[in-house]
Each structure stands twice: as structure tokens, then as C-alpha cells.
Amino acid sequence: xxxxxxxxxxxxxxxxxxxxxxxxxxxxxxxxxxxxxxxxxxxxxxxxxxxxxxxxxxxxxxxxxxxxxxxxxxxxxxxxxxxxxxxxxxxxxxxxxxxxxxxxxxxxxxxxxxxxxxxxxxxxxxxxxxxxxxxxxxxxxxxxxxxxxxxxxxxxxxxxxxxxxxxxxxxxxxxxxxxxxxxxxxxxxxxxxxxxxxxxxxxxxxxxxxxxxxxxxxxxxxxxxxxxxxxxxxxxxxxxxxxxxxxxxxxxxxxxxxxxxxxxxxxxxxxxxxxxxxxxxxxxxxxxxxxxxxxxxxxxxxxxxxxxxxxxxxxxxxxxxxxxxxxxxxxxxxxxxxxxxxxxxxxxxxxxxxxxxxxxxxxxxxxxxxxxxxxxxxxxxxxxxxxxxxxxxxxxxxxxxxxxxxxxxxxxxxxxxxxxxxxxxxxxxxxxxxxxxxxxxxxxxxxxxxxxxxxxxxxxxxxxxxxxxxxxxxxxxxxxxxxxxxxxxxxxxx
Amino acid sequence: xxxxxxxxxxxxxxxxxxxxxxxxxxxxxxxxxxxxxxxxxxxxxxxxxxxxxxxxxxxxxxxxxxxxxxxxxxxxxxxxxxxxxxxxxxxxxxxxxxxxxxxxxxxxxxxxxxxxxxxxxxxxxxxxxxxxxxxxxxxxxxxxxxxxxxxxxxxxxxxxxxxxxxxxxxxxxxxxxxxxxxxxxxxxxxxxxxxxxxxxxxxxxxxxxxxxxxxxxxxxxxxxxxxxxxxxxxxxxxxxxxxxxxxxxxxxxxxxxxxxxxxxxxxxxxxxxxxxxxxxxxxxxxxxxxxxxxxxxxxxxxxxxxxxxxxxxxxxxxxxxxxxxxxxxxxxxxxxxxxxxxxxxxxxxxxxxxxxxxxxxxxxxxxxxxxxxxxxxxxxxxxxxxxxxxxxxxxxxxxxxxxxxxxxxxxxxxxxxxxxxxxxxxxxxxxxxxxxxxxxxxxxxxxxxxxxxxxxxxxxxxxxxxxxxxxxxxxxxxxxxxxxxxxxxxxx
Numbered sequence: 001x002x003x004x005x006x007x008x009x010x011x012x013x014x015x016x017x018x019x020x021x022x023x024x025x026x027x028x029x030x031x032x033x034x035x036x037x038x039x040x041x042x043x044x045x046x047x048x049x050x051x052x053x054x055x056x057x058x059x060x061x062x063x064x065x066x067x068x069x070x071x072x073x074x075x076x077x078x079x080x081x082x083x084x085x086x087x088x089x090x091x092x093x094x095x096x097x098x099x100x101x102x103x104x105x106x107x108x109x110x111x112x113x114x115x116x117x118x119x120x121x122x123x124x125x126x127x128x129x130x131x132x133x134x135x136x137x138x139x140x141x142x143x144x145x146x147x148x149x150x151x152x153x154x155x156x157x158x159x160x161x162x163x164x165x166x167x168x169x170x171x172x173x174x175x176x177x178x179x180x181x182x183x184x185x186x187x188x189x190x191x192x193x194x195x196x197x198x199x200x201x202x203x204x205x206x207x208x209x210x211x212x213x214x215x216x217x218x219x220x221x222x223x224x225x226x227x228x229x230x231x232x233x234x235x236x237x238x239x240x241x242x243x244x245x246x247x248x249x250x251x252x253x254x255x256x257x258x259x260x261x262x263x264x265x266x267x268x269x270x271x272x273x274x275x276x277x278x279x280x281x282x283x284x285x286x287x288x289x290x291x292x293x294x295x296x297x298x299x300x301x302x303x304x305x306x307x308x309x310x311x312x313x314x315x316x317x318x319x320x321x322x323x324x325x326x327x328x329x330x331x332x333x334x335x336x337x338x339x340x341x342x343x344x345x346x347x348x349x350x351x352x353x354x355x356x357x358x359x360x361x362x363x364x365x366x367x368x369x370x371x372x373x374x375x376x377x378x379x380x381x382x383x384x385x386x387x388x389x390x391x392x393x394x395x396x397x398x399x400x401x402x403x404x405x406x407x408x409x410x411x412x413x414x415x416x417x418x419x420x421x422x423x424x425x426x427x428x429x430x431x432x433x434x435x436x437x438x439x440x441x442x443x444x445x446x447x448x449x450x451x452x453x454x455x456x457x458x459x460x461x462x463x464x465x466x467x468x469x470x471x472x473x474x475x476x477x478x479x480x481x482x483x484x485x486x487x488x489x490x491x492x493x494x
Numbered sequence: 495x496x497x498x499x500x501x502x503x504x505x506x507x508x509x510x511x512x513x514x515x516x517x518x519x520x521x522x523x524x525x526x527x528x529x530x531x532x533x534x535x536x537x538x539x540x541x542x543x544x545x546x547x548x549x550x551x552x553x554x555x556x557x558x559x560x561x562x563x564x565x566x567x568x569x570x571x572x573x574x575x576x577x578x579x580x581x582x583x584x585x586x587x588x589x590x591x592x593x594x595x596x597x598x599x600x601x602x603x604x605x606x607x608x609x610x611x612x613x614x615x616x617x618x619x620x621x622x623x624x625x626x627x628x629x630x631x632x633x634x635x636x637x638x639x640x641x642x643x644x645x646x647x648x649x650x651x652x653x654x655x656x657x658x659x660x661x662x663x664x665x666x667x668x669x670x671x672x673x674x675x676x677x678x679x680x681x682x683x684x685x686x687x688x689x690x691x692x693x694x695x696x697x698x699x700x701x702x703x704x705x706x707x708x709x710x711x712x713x714x715x716x717x718x719x720x721x722x723x724x725x726x727x728x729x730x731x732x733x734x735x736x737x738x739x740x741x742x743x744x745x746x747x748x749x750x751x752x753x754x755x756x757x758x759x760x761x762x763x764x765x766x767x768x769x770x771x772x773x774x775x776x777x778x779x780x781x782x783x784x785x786x787x788x789x790x791x792x793x794x795x796x797x798x799x800x801x802x803x804x805x806x807x808x809x810x811x812x813x814x815x816x817x818x819x820x821x822x823x824x825x826x827x828x829x830x831x832x833x834x835x836x837x838x839x840x841x842x843x844x845x846x847x848x849x850x851x852x853x854x855x856x857x858x859x860x861x862x863x864x865x866x867x868x869x870x871x872x873x874x875x876x877x878x879x880x881x882x883x884x885x886x887x888x889x890x891x892x893x894x895x896x897x898x899x900x901x902x903x904x905x906x907x908x909x910x911x912x913x914x915x916x917x918x919x920x921x922x923x924x925x926x927x928x929x930x931x932x933x934x935x936x937x938x939x940x941x942x943x944x945x946x947x948x949x950x951x952x953x954x955x956x957x958x959x960x961x962x963x964x965x966x967x968x969x970x971x972x973x974x975x976x977x978x979x980x981x982x983x984x985x986x
Contacts, residue, residue, distance in 0.1 A: 025874070071897075073975040074904065114874070136900070140891035147885060150930070154938045155870075162938055166930060173890075173926055177919040180900075184907040184915070 005066050006051055007080040007131045010090055011124045014044040014097060018120035021113050030112040034105060037116035041101045044123060045094040051087055052476070060084065060479035062133060062197070070137070074187070076194050079134040084480035085261055085331060086130040088473065089254055092338050093130070096250045097123040100243040102455050103346055107242065107353050108156065115156055119243060122148035126251050130258060135183040135194040138262075142255065143176050149244065149252065157239040164232075164239035171232040175222035178215040179259075185212065186267070200266045200487065203494045206274070213271035216264045217279070223256030226279075226316060227286040230309045237305035238358070242349030245301065249308050249341035254334050257315045261327075261484070265319065269488040276320040283320070284413045286313030291420035295427070300351075300358045303428055304344045307384060310417060311337050317414060318399040321406045322488060327481050328474050329398025335473060336383075336391035336466055343380040343459040347373070350452055351432075355441045360431050364438030369445040374433050376448075376456040381429040383463045385422040391466035503561045506568030508553050509546040509576065510617050516542040517610040524603025532601055536591060539606040540584055543613070547580040556984060560623060564685050567623035571755065571833075571985035574977060575620050575748050582745045582840055583613050588956050589848040590737030592949055596856035600645050600735060608645075609741065612638035616749035623760075625674040625684040628753055629667070632717065635749065636663050639742055643734040655733025662716070662726045670713025676706025686761040693764040704768055710757060711772045718750045720810065721779040724803045728787075731799035736854060736861065739795055740847035743802055744840045751836040754813060759829065759986070766817035773814045774914065780807025781921040788928045795861045797928055798846060801887060804925055809835045811918055812902045815909035824909050826986065830979040831901035837974060838886075838898035841967070845883045845960040852876065852957055855948040863932060868941025876947065876954075877936045879961030886964045888929040889922055893968035901975065 017040025024033045056063060062081030070078040082090060100119050108115045125148070128141035146169055154165035187194050190202045204212070222229045233253075237245050265272050287310050294306035311333065318330025350373060351366070352358055367374040383390035386397075396418065403411035437443050448456065466473060504511060520542070524535045550573055558569040587609065594600045615635030622628040640663065644656035678684055680702040681692040692698055716723040731739050758769050784804025791797035812832025816825040853860030853869075860866070870877040886893030899922065906915045949957075967974060 071972045071975065073972055073979060074901070111870075114870075140896070143896075144891045147890060150933075151937060154934060162934060165934070165938070166927070169930060170923065170927065174923055177923055178916075181903070181907065181912070181915050181919060184904045185912070187904065188908050 004050075006047060007064050007082065007090070007127075008066060009047045010044065010051070010094065011080075011128045011131065013047055013124070014040055014094075014120045014127070015124035017041070017043065018117040018124070021120060022117040024113045027110065027112055030109075033113035033116055034101075037101045037120060038098070040120050041094075041097040041123070044120070045091075045098055048091045048094040051082065052091055055084070055087055055476055057084070057476050058479055060481075060483035063087075065133075070134075074136070074194070075192050076136045077134045078137060079195060080131045080137075081133045082131055084477040085484075086258065087476060088331070088335055089130045089251070089258060090127050092335055093123055093126050093251045096247060096338060096342060099342060099346070099455055099459070100246050102451060103246060103349065104241070104243045105451055107349070111155065115152070115241075115243075118148040118152050119247065122152075122247065126255070129255055133196050135186065135196055135199070137194075138196070139176065139180055139183060142179070143173070145252070145255075146172055149248065152244040153236060153240045156241040156244070159239075160235070161239040164235040167232045168236040171229070172222055175219040175229075179219035182212050182215040182219075196262065196267075202267075203492045204268065206270055206493050209268045209271035209492070210274065213264060213268045213275055216259065216268070217275075220256040220259035220264065221282070223259065224253060224312050224316060225256065225309060226282050226313070227290060227309070228282075230286070230290070233309060234302045234305040237308075237345075238299060238301045242345060242352070245345040245349070246342045249304075249345055250338040253308060253312055254338065257312065257319070257330070257334055260316065260319050265488050266484060268492075270491050270493055272320065272488065273322070276322070279316055279320045280410060283313040283317035284410065286310055287317065287417045288413055288420070291417050291424065295420065295424040297424075298360055300348045300360055300428060300432070301345070303360075303424060304341065304348065304384075307421065307424065308337065308341050310421065311341070314396055314399050314414065314417070317410075318395075318402065321399075321402055321410075322485060323402050323405065324478075324481055324485055325398055326402030326406070327485065328477060329395050329402060331395075331477050331481070332391070332398060332466075332470060332473055333395025336395050336463070339459055339462045339466070340380055340383045340390075340392050343456060343463065344384055346455060346459070347377045347380060350448060354445055357441075360428055362439070363432040363442060365435045365442055366433045366445065368437050369442060370447045372453065373448045373456075376453075376460055377433065378429065379460050379463065380456075381425045383467070385425040386418050389464070389467045391463045391470070393467060394470045502563070503559070505553050506559045506561045507566055507621070509549045510614060510621075512549055513542060513546050513610060513614050513617065516545070517607055517614065520610065521603065521607045524607070527603065529601065532595070532603070535603050535606050536587065539610060540587055542610060543580045543584050543587070546613075547577055550576055550580070558985060560687075564687065565624040565627045566618075566621050568621055569985040570981040572621045572752065574981040575752050575833075576617055578837055578840065579613065579616055579620070579745050579748050582748070582844055583609065583741075585844050585848070585956065585960065586737075586741050586744060589740055589844070589851050589953060592953055593735070593737045593851045593854060597646065597735070599647055600737070602645075605642065605645060608638045608642050612642070612741070613745070616745060619749040620752040622753065622756055623686050625678070625686070628756065629671065629674070631749070632670070632753070633667065635746060636667070639738070639746075642738045642741065643730060645738065646735045649735075651733040652735060655730045658733075659726055659730045666713050666716030666723070669709045669716070673706045673709030673711075673713060676702055676709065680706065686756055689761045690763065693762065703765060707762065707765060707768055708772070711769055711776075714750070714754055714757065715776050718747075718754070718806045718810075719803055720776045720806050721783045721803060722776075724780065724783070727803055728796050728799040731802070732793060732796045732861075736795065736847060736850050736859060740844065740851065743798065743847055744844045747806070747836055747840055747843075751809070751833065755829065758813070759816065759825075763817065763822070767820075770814045770817065773810050777807045777810035777814060778914070778917055780804055780810070781918060785921045785925040785928075788925065791928070792863055793861055794850060794863050794866070794932070795847075797863065798843070801925070801928070802843065804921065805835075805839050805887075808899065808902060808918060808922070809839065811906050811914065815905050815911060815914075818909045824905065826979065826982055827908060828905040829986070830975075830982045831905040833978040833982065834971075834975050835898040835902050837978070838894045838967070841960070842883055842886050842895055842964055845879070845957065845964060846887065848953075848957045848960060849876070849880050849883065852947060852949045852953060855945075863935055864942065866932060866936050867939045867943075869936040871941045872944065873947055875958070879958060880936060881933055882961050882965050884929040884932050886968065888926040890926075891968065892965060894964050894971060896968060897971040897975070
């Protein structure tokens with residue numbers, strides 16, 4: 001165990017790097033801004049590696065804990081710590097930040113410093129969300145991270161970006177405000193504590209539990225997003241620049257799911273059991289219905305956005321079956337989706353940079369001009385469809401397996417997604433990549449350059465590695481998941 | 495004949511006395527100063543305010559001290575509010591300087607002297623322990639402001655705004671006086687602490703009291719600018735020269751908060767159930783109408799006027815949750831939250847109007863939202879400052895506006911008014927829309943006008959400091975929060 005405040009560094013190094021990048025000023029200094037951002041992102045990632053290597057897998061509790069008074073007036077503390085669940089996301093987030101900086105390298109040409117700074121600052125804020133053990137600290141990071149993404153969508157986004165940025169901001173803010181009131185309620189009723197770990201222990205009657213659960217549900221369901229509050233996501237994805245889509249899919253969607261694990265389940269175990277059918281129902285609708293919605297999309301980004309909602313449906317489905325296999329499967333799915341959806345959006349970005357269209361109909365026969373790209377795109381499409389030996393398979397398989405023990409029909413509905421998922425992903429792949437070259441845009445395509453190849457290659461290694469050998473991932477989360485489920489099994493009603 | 499004449503203890507009122515003397519001196523000195531040398535007046539005004547702050551520090555005892563036959567009170571709450579008042583006024587004077595110099599008819603010594611007299615009025619309001627003292631302070635403030643609004647004589651809008659302000663202000667003063675006379679009739683005293691004692695003693699005619707209270711609350715609501723007594727706010731904010739809007743929109747909120755505390759909490763706490771019920775309605779209406787009407791505005795000053803209405807409504811939430819069914823356990827928490835809210839709001843408001851002044855130049859008022867188009871391209875630094883101010887106003891962390899909303903909301907939740915908290919957050923969600931729109935205009939749109947910003951260096955530095963303070967105090971809100979709590983603990 002290291003004595004350095006690793007989590008603080010993981011939060012503040014990217015934010016500080018972002019401020020330094022901002023200070024480089026206008027686009028005259030763009031090369032410098034890019035180098036500094038890359039340095040900041042790499043430094044932010046390196047600092048998180050000891051979190052994994054120094055992690056004690058036998059310990060299901062909080063590690064690397066930092067505790068200091070922040071606002072004593074309301075007993076708010078600067079309380080950080082990670083367990084086997086949140087640690088993975090801190091590392092994933094730091095990793096994705098490098099990808100994002102690299103993804104925008106030559107593509108983003110205006111306001112380069114601001115673009116990179118927004119991503120670095122957001123990366124730090126999101127690390128803060130995963131590492132916070134204080135309710136207000138969590139909330140502050142949770143809401144502050146909206147600002148950079150709002151700007152990213154609005155400044156560097158597509159034609160309808162203003163609408164998408166506002167919808168994104170107001171939708172998610174609506175959810176978080178209810179979260180804020182719930183946190184205050186818990187603060188008052190716990191005798192003046194904002195500590196999430198204290199709240200885990202505090203007894204709450206069923207009535208308030210139900211209300212709090214519903215408030216949490218709205219807050220986190222918007223963020224995940226779950227059906228029926230998912231409509232902001234396709235808009236945000238379509239309008240966001242490639243980097244924005246990657247962060248949104250890889251990390252931002254995980255925040256809502258993480259909220260369920262950190263707040264809803266352990267603080268409100270009885271309401272979670274009581275209302276699990278509601279969440280399961282919403283998740284299954286997301287898995288099945290949204291899968292069909294994805295099938296008919298004509299815009300590739302929209303298609304992948306809907307497929308993200310379906311995949312996140314698996315995650316919430318796994319959480320609310322309360323078995324170790326299901327929860328671990330859901331968590332594996334979250335990490336895997338970070339790699340796969342990130343890669344899918346990057347692939348679409350690669351094509352968009354060349355053709356300036358995301359419509360499936362504008363493509364066809366890409367394999368003829370971009371063979372290397374087609375091969376990698378193939379791998380990620382397969383992973384998105386849940387092909388064995390890719391990371392996409394592991395999580396879904398674990399959740400479905402757990403579901404068969406839980407209830408046959410739930411498992412049945414969930415399993416249909418393997419078919420639907422394969423259908424929409426592969427059909428899109430077929431229409432875009434295979435066949436004859438359909439138009440001169442495709443004929444003029446150049447294959448991916450070294451930078452793009454490196455990004456896709458690294459992501460491919462992650463996807464395959466996790467698919468073939470998921471052990472390191474499940475190993476770190478094992479103790480924490482078991483602790484969580486043991487805790488959730490005990491009623492809090494007195 | 496003078497045997498009974500006791501010289502009152504002048505120490506608690508030392509800053510007021512100093513300010514009066516200085517204001518009169520500046521008025522005379524200014525006669526000898528040429529228009530081109532007006533800087534002298536400006537510097538003297540600033541020195542006066544800083545001097546007041548020094549005297550305030552030196553004479554603060556931390557005890558509740560009454561003087562002038564209990565008409566005037568000096569306690570920690572008044573000390574703290576006055577210190578923020580001086581600070582705000584120093585900032586306001588700095589911000590308005592360039593604007594005033596560019597406008598011939600406003601660059602007069604009277605501008606500074608009137609501001610000082612307005613300050614005096616606010617100080618008297620903050621320290622009032624008697625209905626007459628409150629009234630004198632209020633009128634001193636109002637009359638100075640009426641004149642300042644009309645200072646730009648050639649402007650039709652300004653003159654109209656001044657007339658409107660004057661007529662409605664006089665009406666409100668009338669309401670307040672009528673309420674005071676009713677309460678005097680019921681209790682037989684004009685002294686606030688005396689009224690509280692009579693009410694504790696019982697035997698006071700309740701219906702006369704409630705009747706008086708209604709008028710009192712109406713008068714206060716007018717001064718705070720909450721619905722349905724808000725009509726003057728948009729017109730005056732819009733019509734007044736921006737530097738005067740800056741003054742009206744910032745410091746007087748501190749004084750208005752003080753008289754609400756003095757009258758309702760110090761004086762009429764036993765009738766809390768009655769005035770709380772009235773204030774709840776005013777508060778919810780203000781949040782609703784303020785936030786909804788702000789959406790429709792294209793003029794930034796008008797938008798900020800409606801935003802001010804909604805902020806004052808939000809602040810009132812802190813006042814209405816002090817006493818819950820006769821139990822004053824939550825009072826300190828609630829009132830200090832409201833006080834923190836006011837201080838945070840004044841800081842944000844000063845910064846935002848300061849930004850309008852920064853963007854304006856001779857012959858050009860940057861008062862439409864459109865005028866901020868593409869600011870990120872023209873000046874990324876000041877776009878960033880405005881971004882922080884807007885998100886702070888919207889109540890998004892890490893900015894002070896978030897903790898202001900946070901502290902008031904937790905007081906509301908603690909008092910058990912969950913529905914009120916839900917209403918409040920829903921309206922602030924609506925409110926977020928129009929703050930976001932300003933950010934949108936600055937960042938997402940292309941500039942319509944490439945003129946470089948003309949503001950002088952001192953103003954640039956100060957407004958940057960103001961914006962950074964909004965962020966820094968959002969990360970470290972503890973100091974001001976605990977100052978408010980401590981000041982009220984020692985004053986209530």
C-alpha cells in the first residue's frame with residue numbers, strides 16, 4: 001500500500017492538467033496543447049495503475065481511503081476511497097481519457113486547447129464521482145461533470161448540437177436534483193452525517209425507503225439511461241464529437257449504474273427487493289424493445305447509441321437479481337461496454353472524418369478501400385453482438401446464466417437480445433462494409449493511419465484480453481460484490 | 495434644563511457617523527474639483543468605504559449593544575452584513591467607474607455622494623431597532639436610488655424607470671408605515687425589542703396585529719422585490735443606467751435581508767406562524783414567476799431582474815423554515831442559511847452586472863443577451879468568468895451558488911417541508927434554462943461584433959477576482975457559512 005493520496009492525485013492531476021492546457025490559449029499553440037493534454041492524460045492514467053497493483057483483493061471494504069473535513073458546518077467531508085467495484089472504473093476512466101485525447105488529435109482543429117481541457121477536467125471530475133464516499137462530494141462531482149460535456153456537445157457538436165446539449169443538461173439535472181433532496185433527507189435522518197458508509201448501516205423504515213428508492217431511481221435511470229427516460233442519449237450521441245461520444249458511452253453511462261450499486265442497493269435494501277420487479281421490467285424493455293429500435297436506425301451513431309441503452313439494460317438487470325454471478329456479470333458488462341462502445345464510436349468517427357456522413361446508406365463496400373479498418377471494425381461489431389471470446393460475451397453470458405436460475409422468462413427475454421443484438425450490429429456492418437463500392441466517397445477512402453490503428457489496436461487487445469481471460473477483473477470485484485450482497489440481504493426495517 | 499440629557503454611546507454608530515461626515519465633506523470638496531479631475535472624488539469615496547470597514551472592525555465588540563435610546567443596535571449580524579456591504583460597494587464603485595466616465599451626464603460628484611448616502615441608508619437599516627430608524631434608513635436609501643436612476647437625464651427609459659420606482663416605492667413605504675402604525679396601536683411601542691416583549695407578555699389584540707403584519711409583509715416584499723410586489727424590478731433594472739442597476743441589484747439585498755430579520759424575527763417571532771404562511775406564498779410565486787418570465791427575456795438586464803426575483807424567493811425559503819409549529823430549534827440553521835444565500839447572491843449579482851459593464855463602452859450598452867454572442871472567441875478569459883457566474887447563479891457546483899441553494903434547501907428539508915423543497919428544485923431546474931442560454935450564446939454562437947473589449951485594467955482584474963471568488967468560495971464555502979452561523983448565534 002502506498003502512502004501517497006493516489007485517489008486525490010487521480011482526480012486533481014487531470015483537472016490541473018486541463019487548466020494548464022487552457023492556459024496555452026488560442027489555436028496558434030494547438031500542437032503544444034495537444035502534447036500537454038496527452039501528457040496530462042498519460043500521467044492521470046499512470047497514477048491509477050498503483051490502485052490496481054496495490055489493491056488487496058481479499059478486502060471487500062474501502063481502500064486507499066482519504067478523509068478530511070471539508071465543510072464542517074454541515075459535516076461534509078472530503079472522503080475518498082475505492083472498493084473492488086469503483087476501482088475498476090477509475091482505471092477505465094483514466095484509460096479512456098488517453099483514447100479520447102488521441103482520438104481528437106488531428107480531427108479537432110478549432111479551440112483545441114479548450115476541447116482537450118474539457119475532457120481532462122471531466123475525467124478528473126468523473127474519477128471524483130467514483131471515488132467519493134461522502135454524499136455531497138459525490139453530488140458535487142456528479143453535477144459538475146455536466147458542465148464540460150455540455151460545452152463539448154455544444155461547441156464541437158453537429159448541426160443540431162444546441163438542442164442536444166440543452167436536452168442532455170436539463171434531463172440529467174432534473175434527475176440529480178431529486179438525488180440532492182434524497183441526500184438531504186438521509187443527512188437529516190441519520191443525525192447529521194453525509195457519509196455514504198454511515199448511510200449503509202443506518203436503519204430506515206419501508207415507507208421512506210420506497211420514496212428514496214424512487215428518487216434515486218429517477219436520478220440514476222436518467223443517467224444510465226433506462227427506458228423510458230433514455231431519449232436524451234441518442235440526441236447527445238449523434239450531435240457530440242467523436243471524443244464526446246466515447247466518453248459518454250464508456251464512462252458517463254456507467255455513473256448511473258454505479259449509483260445503483262453505491263446508493264440504491266446498500267442504503268435501501270428492502271425497497272430494492274420490494275421494487276426489483278419494476279427495475280427488472282424496465283431493464284427487459286430496454287434490452288428487447290430498444291434492441292428492435294436499434295434495428296431500424298439509419299444513422300450509425302444512433303444505432304450504437306440505442307445498442308448502448310440495450311447493453312446498459314443488461315447491467316441494471318444484473319444488479320437487481322441479487323446474485324453474485326449476476327452482479328459480477330453486470331459489472332463486467334459495464335467495463336466491457338466501455339471498451340466496445342468506445343471503439344464502435346471511434347470507428348464511426350473514423351468513417352465520419354473521411355466522408356462526413358453517418359448514414360448507413362452513404363456507405364457500402366468500405367472493405368475494398370479500408371481493409372485494415374474493416375477487420376478491426378469487424379472485431380468490435382462482433383464484441384458488440386456478444387460473440388464468445390470477446391469481452392461483450394462474458395458479461396452478458398454471466399447475467400443470462402444468473403437469470404435462468406432467477407426466472408426462466410426473464411432469462412428468455414434477456415437471451416433474445418443476443419439474437420437482436422447480433423442482427424442490428426451485423427446487419428449494419430454488412431451494409432456499411434461489405435458489397436461493392438457504392439459511391440465515389442467510399443472509393444476515395446484511405447485506410448486508417450498509424451494513430452487510428454494504434455487506438456483501435458489497443459482497444460482490440462482490451463476487448464480480446466477481457467474476453468479470453470476475465471479473471472483479473474472478476475477477481476478484484478469478488479470480495480466487494482459478496483460484501484455488498486450480504487449487506488443487501490439483511491433487512492433495514494426495525 | 496439639560497440635567498436629563500445623557501450623551502448617547504456613539505461608539506456603536508461610529509461607522510455611520512464617519513460616513514456621514516465624509517459624504518458631506520466629499521460633497522464640498524467635489525465643488526472645487528474640475529470634471530476632468532473627478533478621480534479625486536472617486537478615490538475619496540473608496541477611502542471612505544474602506545475607512546468604514548476599518549472602523550467597523552475596530553469597534554466591533556461581538557456583544558449586542560443598544561444606543562440612542564434603543565433605537566439603534568450593533569451586533570455581530572449587523573457588523574458582518576455591513577462589512578459585506580462596504581466590500582460590495584467598493585466593488586460596485588470600481589465597476590461603474592469606466593462606465594460613468596464615458597457618460598457625460600453621470601460623471602458628476604453627486605453620483606458618488608448619492609452612493610455614499612445610499613450606503614448610509616442601508617447601514618441604518620441594518621442596525622435599526624426601531625420602526626422609525628428602519629423607515630429613515632429605508633427612505634434615505636430609496637431617495638438616493640431614485641435620484642441615481644434618473645441621473646442620466648436625457649434617457650427616456652431611465653426617467654421612466656425613475657418615475658415608476660419613485661411612485662411604487664412611495665406606495666410601498668406607505669404600506670410599511672401603515673403596518674407599523676397598526677402594530678404600534680396594538681403594542682404601544684415602536685421599539686422592535688419592546689414589541690417582542692409585549693407580544694411575549696400577551697394581552698395584545700391579535701387581529702390588529704395580523705392586520706398590521708399583512709401591510710408590513712407587503713412593504714417588505716416590495717423592498718425585497720418578490721411576487722406579487724415585483725413589478726418595479728424588471729423596469730427599474732432595465733431602465734436604470736447599468737452602473738446603477740449594479741448598485742440596486744447588489745448591496746440593498748443585504749439591507750433588505752437585515753430589516754426582514756429585524757422586523758419579523760427580532761420583533762414578531764411569536765407571530766411566526768402568521769408571517770411564515772404569507773412568505774411561503776410569496777416565495778413560491780416568486781420562484782415560479784421569476785424563473786418562467788426570465789425565459790422570455792432577450793434583454794440581459796431584464797432577465798437578471800427576473801432572476802433576482804426568483805433568487806429572493808429562494809432566499810425566503812430560509813426565513814420561512816425557522817420556526818416549525820412553535821419550535822424554534824431550526825431557527826439558527828435556517829436564518830444563517832438565508833443570510834449565506836443573500837451574501838452569495840450579492841457576490842454573483844455584482845459579478846454579472848459587472849460583466850455587462852465590462853462589455854459596454856462609450857455609446858454602446860451591452861445589455862442584450864445577443865451582445866454576448868461569441869464572447870469565447872473575443873475573449874476566452876472573460877467568457878470563462880461569465881460561464882462561472884452563470885453556472886453559479888443556476889446553482890451548479892463547484893460554485894458558491896450551489897452551496898447557497900444547498901444550505902437553504904437543507905434547512906427546508908430539516909424543517910420537514912419536503913414539498914416546498916421539491917417545488918424549489920423544480921423551479922430552479924427551469925431557471926437553469928436561461929442561464930444555460932447565456933452560456934450557449936457565448937460559446938456556441940459566432941461573434942457578431944469583433945470590437946476588442948475596452949475596459950480598463952483595474953476593472954479587468956477585479957472582475958476576474960470576482961469570478962474566481964465565486965469558484966473559490968464554492969470549493970471552500972465553510973468560512974462564510976460559519977461566519978453567518980456564528981454572527982446569528984451571537985445576535986439572536
